[in-house]
Amino acid sequence: MQVLQYLINGISIGAVYAIIALGYTMVYGIAKMLNFAHGDVIMVGAYISFCVTNYLGLPAIVSVIAAMGVCTILGIIIEKLAYKPLRGTSSLAVLITAIGVSYFLQNAAQLIWSSSPKNFTSIVTMDPIALFDGRLIITGEVLVTVLISALVMVGLTLFTGKTKTGKAMRAVSEDRDAAQLMGINVNQTISTTFAIGSALAAIAGVLLCSTVPTLMPTTGSMPGIRAFTAAVLGGIGSIPGAMLGGILLGIIETLSKAYLSTQFSDAIVFSVLIIILLVKPAGLLGKQVQEKV
Amino acid sequence: MLKIDDIHVYYGAIHAIKGVSFEVNDGEIVALIGANGAGKSTILKTISGLMHPRSGSINFCGQDISHTDAYKLLRTGLAHVPEGRRIFLQMTVQENLEMGAYINKEVSQEDLDRIFTYFPRLKERRKQIAGTLSGGEQQMLAMSRALMSHPKLMMLDEPSMGLAPILVDQIFDIIRELHKAGTTILLVEQNARKALQVADRAYVLETGVITLNGTGEELANSDDVKKAYLGG
Numbered sequence: 207m208q209v210l211q212y213l214i215n216g217i218s219i220g221a222v223y224a225i226i227a228l229g230y231t232m233v234y235g236i237a238k239m240l241n242f243a244h245g246d247v248i249m250v251g252a253y254i255s256f257c258v259t260n261y262l263g264l265p266a267i268v269s270v271i272a273a274m275g276v277c278t279i280l281g282i283i284i285e286k287l288a289y290k291p292l293r294g295t296s297s298l299a300v301l302i303t304a305i306g307v308s309y310f311l312q313n314a315a316q317l318i319w320s321s322s323p324k325n326f327t328s329i330v331t332m333d334p335i336a337l338f339d340g341r342l343i344i345t346g347e348v349l350v351t352v353l354i355s356a357l358v359m360v361g362l363t364l365f366t367g368k369t370k371t372g373k374a375m376r377a378v379s380e381d382r383d384a385a386q387l388m389g390i391n392v393n394q395t396i397s398t399t400f401a402i403g404s405a406l407a408a409i410a411g412v413l414l415c416s417t418v419p420t421l422m423p424t425t426g427s428m429p430g431i432r433a434f435t436a437a438v439l440g441g442i443g444s445i446p447g448a449m450l451g452g453i454l455l456g457i458i459e460t461l462s463k464a465y466l467s468t469q470f471s472d473a474i475v476f477s478v479l480i481i482i483l484l485v486k487p488a489g490l491l492g493k494q495v496q497e498k499v
Numbered sequence: 500m501l502k503i504d505d506i507h508v509y510y511g512a513i514h515a516i517k518g519v520s521f522e523v524n525d526g527e528i529v530a531l532i533g534a535n536g537a538g539k540s541t542i543l544k545t546i547s548g549l550m551h552p553r554s555g556s557i558n559f560c561g562q563d564i565s566h567t568d569a570y571k572l573l574r575t576g577l578a579h580v581p582e583g584r585r586i587f588l589q590m591t592v593q594e595n596l597e598m599g600a601y602i603n604k605e606v607s608q609e610d611l612d613r614i615f616t617y618f619p620r621l622k623e624r625r626k627q628i629a630g631t632l633s634g635g636e637q638q639m640l641a642m643s644r645a646l647m648s649h650p651k652l653m654m655l656d657e658p659s660m661g662l663a664p665i666l667v668d669q670i671f672d673i674i675r676e677l678h679k680a681g682t683t684i685l686l687v688e689q690n691a692r693k694a695l696q697v698a699d700r701a702y703v704l705e706t707g708v709i710t711l712n713g714t715g716e717e718l719a720n721s722d723d724v725k726k727a728y729l730g731g
Contacts, residue, residue, distance in 0.1 A: 370601070377587050377598050383549055384585035389573035389602035389648070493589065 207341045212464045213457060218348040219417065220456020221355035225410040226433030227440070227448035228362065229403030235379040235443035236399045239297065242304040243284060244407060245430015246311035251277045251408030252415040252425060253319055256326055266329035273408040281404025282397055290393065308427070315423035323422045326415035351413045358406060359449050366445065375399060379443065432459070432472075435479050441492025450490060500525045500683055501546070501577075501652055506555030506565070508538075508545050515541050517707040518555070523652065528674070528684045530694040530715065532728060533704035539687040540582045542704070543654050546685075547579035548572050560651070574602050578650035582657050582687075584641040588630035592621055595629050595640055599647030606647075614643045617673055635666035642673070646682075653677065654685045659693060671697055691728035695719040703728075 226248060233241045251273040258269035288307050292300050332346030366372035377385040378395045386392055414429055415421050432455060440451025455475060462474040482490065501523040508516035516538050523529045531539050544550045546557055548569035557565040559577055572579075587595050596614065600606045615622035618639045624632065629640060638658055645653055655674070659667040671693055678684055678697075688694035695701055698715035703724060711718065718724045 370597075373590070373594060373597060374601060376590060380587045380589055381585050383569070384581065384587065385598070386549065386569035387547060387573065387579050387581065387585075388598045388644070389570050390598075391568075391570045 207338060208464075211342055212460050214342075214344060214348060216457035216460030217453055218351045218456070219460060220436075220453035221351045222410050222414045222417065222452075223429065223433045223436045223455050224449045224452025225355050225358055225406050225413070226429060227437040227452045228358065228445060229406050229410075230434050230437040231440075231442055231444065231448040232362075232375075232399050233403050234437070236375055237285075237289070237396045238382075239289065239300045240304060240434070241289075241400075241403070242301070242430070242434075243307035243311055244403065245426040245428075245433070246308050246315075247277050247280060247284075247404050247407040247426070248411035248414065248430060249315060249421075249423060249426030250280060250311060251411030252326065252421050253315060253324075254408070255329070255412045256324055256415070256421055259327065259329075266331075270329065270409065270412050273412060274405045277404040277408035277411075278401045281400040281407075285397055285400040290396075312423045312427070319423065321423060323420045326419040326421045328416040328419065329412055330416055347413075347417050351417065354409065354413065355449070355452075358409070359445070362402075362445055371395075371398065428472075432475065435476065438489055439479050439482055441489030444489070444491045444493065447489055447491035454490075500560060501685065502558040503542070503546070504556045504558070506542075506545060506552040506557065508541055508550060508552050510541075515707055516545065516552070519704070519707070519709055520555075521702050521709060521712070523683060523685050526678075526681070526683055527699045528678050528686060528697055530686045530688060530698035530701040531704055532688055532691040532694055532701060532718075532724075534727075535689065536706070537704040538707045539704055540656055543579060543581070543656050543685070543687055546654065547577065549579075573648050573650070576649075576651035577654070578645040578648055578652070579654045580641045580645045580656060580658065582660070584637045586629045586637055586640050586644065588628070590629055591625065592627055592629055592632070592640060593625040595644050596621075596625075596647055599644035602648055610647055610649075614646055617646075617676065618643055635662050635669070638662065638666075638670060639673075642670075642677075646677070650682065652683045652685060654687070656687045657689060658686070659688065659690045667693060691724065692719070695724075 229244050233239065254273040254276045255269040258264050258272045259266060284307055288303050289300060292303060328347060330346040330350045334343050334345040336343050366376055374390045375395055377388065377390060378392055382392055433452060436451035436455040437448045439455060440447030458478055459471050459475050463471045466474060503519060503521050505518050505520050506516055507518055519542060533539050545552055548567050551566050556563055559575060562575065564572060587598060596611060597606050600610065620636055621639060621643060632640060658670050674684060674697055686694055686698065695715040695718055701715050701718045702709050703711040711723065
């Protein structure tokens with residue numbers, strides 16, 4: 207029964223990683239860059255939600271919408287100011303800029319909200335469900351997290367599969383020049399991608415802090431790196447891959463914390479990544495496209 | 500319709516196109532032939548806005564487009580089927596065609612039917628992932644995708660590259676048909692013999708400079724062209 211409990215908690219934290227990983231993977235797929243500031247957008251989202259509920263006294267749902275709105279705008283601004291001018295330059299320059307943006311966001315948050323941790327109140331008010339005479343407990347956070355990440359996954363799949371904008375995104379991700387020749391505005395598509403990724407980051411931030419209630423300016427960085435690992439594990443650029451990678455990572459992390467070692471859990475998680483990449487370099491669901499002549 | 504006036508194009512420090520001028524008139528098939536690396540594809544990329552000339556001008560239907568972004572040009576009626584087809588390999592045939600109609604409000608069934616009469620093979624394979632098509636089918640898809648937007652001028656870059664002779668014949672038959680249906684065509688080819696057969700006029704490009712021009716027939720009979728491009 208204990209295993210099942212760990213498994214459920216693992217899936218729950220994994221679902222948060224999955225939502226973050228979706229942001230990484232979409233931006234990578236379309237803009238061909240690793241947005242290492244993505245984790246810090248999560249932190250900003252959580253702070254916005256915290257402020258709206260605690261200082262303005264508004265309901266949780268309003269705080270989530272506010273967080274999504276702020277993060278969407280933040281994502282678009284970051285892309286415009288920091289990344290767009292570097293388009294066409296070396297990917298190393300973009301990567302270093304992304305790390306710079308990450309530090310900028312952390313330090314800005316420290317200035318605004320100070321470095322002392324805030325105690326985030328969970329947005330979920332539902333009582334936990336006890337099964338098997340209380341031996342298995344499913345908290346409201348777990349249910350809401352899993353449900354929302356499933357919804358996000360279905361929504362994104364429909365969006366990229368059925369809508370014109372979504373298909374244009376796939377086209378840009380596959381061949382930027384060819385997409386332009388179809389009349390697709392690549393800059394606008396990249397901007398839209400950042401907007402979607404950042405809105406998802408806001409959701410992830412609120413869910414993350416509802417499960418782990420300590421909110422600090424560095425709150426987003428470690429989950430961000432783990433989610434990046436999840437995206438690579440699942441196959442970067444692949445939406446189902448990000449989902450699978452996130453859940454797997456959450457389970458591995460929780461189980462290794464429970465049965466192996468708490469201190470080494472990150473080392474174990476990253477070792478799994480290394481092993482999988484050695485065996486399957488494109489990640490679990492990553493496609494290796496073969497060109498035909 | 501299209502007038503290129505003394506364009507110079509660079510790849511960094513490399514001077515790839517050194518003052519090229521030519522024009523394509525309404526209703527013509529114009530071929531641009533030349534060896535590998537002569538700059539043929541660079542010229543097409545510069546016309547379609549994927550690259551920009553450092554100097555000189557490109558005029559399409561009375562508009563200077565030398566510094567217009569690539570994505571705006573399809574709306575002016577200029578379509579470019581790039582070298583190597585560049586279809587979206589992970590999307591289905593149908594989705595590729597939809598991308599071709601991206602600038603239209605919606606994908607019209609009429610357009611699809613028109614395309615499927617040119618290329619019946621694509622109709623059978625419309626649900627298939629484009630990456631699984633054969634080389635010839637991929638070329639057909641690349642051309643169809645460009646046709647979805649009803650271009651006035653279609654630029655084809657090496658449409659016969661890597662195809663079996665029978666498919667090359669098919670592709671050139673279709674080029675003739677498209678032309679008959681009213682599309683103006685700018686054709687870039689290494690297969691000079693084929694290109695000169697269909698072309699009203701042609702230009703010979705050598706390392707970034709146009710060295711010869713004339714009607715397709717004139718060039719096909721010119722000793723210089725015969726020696727250099729038609730195998731004696």
